[in-house]
Amino acid sequence: DVKVTQSSRYLVKRTGEKVFLECVQDMDHENMFWYRQDPGLGLRLIYFSYDVKMKEKGDIPEGYSVSREKKERFSLILESASTNQTSMYLCASSFLQGVLWNTEAFFGQGTRLTVV
Amino acid sequence: SQQGEEDPQALSIQEGENATMNCSYKTSINNLQWYRQNSGRGLVHLILIRSNEREKHSGRLRVTLDTSKKSSSLLITASRAADTASYFCARHTGANSKLTFGKGITLSVRP
Numbered sequence: 001d002v003k004v005t006q007s008s009r010y011l012v013k014r015t016g017e018k019v020f021l022e023c024v025q026d027m028d029h030e031n032m033f034w035y036r037q038d039p040g041l042g043l044r045l046i047y048f049s050y051d052v053k054m055k056e057k058g059d060i061p062e063g064y065s066v067s068r069e070k071k072e073r074f075s076l077i078l079e080s081a082s083t084n085q086t087s088m089y090l091c092a093s094s095f096l097q098g099v100l101w102n103t104e105a106f107f108g109q110g111t112r113l114t115v116v
Numbered sequence: 117s118q119q120g121e122e123d124p125q126a127l128s129i130q131e132g133e134n135a136t137m138n139c140s141y142k143t144s145i146n147n148l149q150w151y152r153q154n155s156g157r158g159l160v161h162l163i164l165i166r167s168n169e170r171e172k173h174s175g176r177l178r179v180t181l182d183t184s185k186k187s188s189s190l191l192i193t194a195s196r197a198a199d200t201a202s203y204f205c206a207r208h209t210g211a212n213s214k215l216t217f218g219k220g221i222t223l224s225v226r227p
Contacts, residue, residue, distance in 0.1 A: 004158075031213045042219035043159075043204065050213045059216065090158060096213060104149055105206070105215055107158035 003027075006091050006108035013115050019078040021111050023091030030096035032074035033105065034058075034066065036087040043090065049074055050096060081115045088112050122205055122218040130226050135192040137221045139205030140185075146208040148181055150190045153202045153220070162203075163190075197227045 007022035025032065031050050035043040035058075045058030047066040055066050063085060067075040074093075078085055089112075092105040121140045129135055139148070147166045151159040165172045165181045165188065172179050178191040192199055206217045 031215075033215060035217070040219065043206075043217035045214070045216055048214060056214065058214070092159075092215075094213070094215070104161035104164050105151075105159075106161070109158045110156075 004091055004093055004106050004108040006089075006111050008111050009109065011111055011113045013078075013081050013113065015082060015115055017078075017081050017115075019081045019113070019115075021076040021078075021089055021091075021113070023074045023076070023093075023108055024072050025074075025093040025106070026072065027093065027095070027106070028071065029093035029106075030071075031094040031105070032068065033092040033094075034064075034074065034076045035090045035092070036060070036085075037090055037110070038087050046076065081113075083115050086113060086115045122203075122221045124221060125219070126222040126224070128224040128226065129195055131195060131197055133195055135195050135199070135223055135225070137190045137192075137203055137223070138187060139189070139218060140187045141205075141207050142186065143207075143209050145183075146210075148179075148188050149206045149208070149215075150177075150179060150188075151204045151206060151217075153204065155201075159204065192223075195223075195225045197225050199223060200225045 004025045033048040034046045044060050049055045049068040065077045090110045091108040094105040095103045149164045150162045153159045163174045176193045181188045202220045204217050204220045
């Protein structure tokens, strides 16, 4: 079974801290994604990556950065955490079979981040 | 926003009834997918339909895609209480794997 593992289930950080959220997948997937989920807003794409060292902005990249130094790991970085970044963060990965043939995404269990 | 729209936002039905959920989108797609999320957990993939397909079945699930109307529907037949969850449609767009989700539909199936 595909496994997508997020490093923390719950996290509490202080305003202004630099926060790292880690995600690891074990299926050699090319694509990896970071979303945040807020009530009434669904899942919003922050950043995604289709290859090592490649990254693309999603719909809400402001205040975030990402790192993909190895194929299996995709990190989300909050450079200076703010209270409006309190949210559920979901990581996902998927196999890229060709430019037009992406497959289903597999999700981690999520990290509930609270910024105080 | 590039998010699509799902409707209804919430749906409550009796066990045994069918549930129909709809998704509309704005840009051209490579494929459209439906996911399910149980409360407080990660999403689980249900079914994927490619842009050149019109209908797909998987067990009690039936998904249709109308690219001319930029819309899709998910039908769950003979619903069960265990189908209670949030359902999301998601679209792969463009040449670079972008995968965007809608706001989701909350389905409640009453025993």
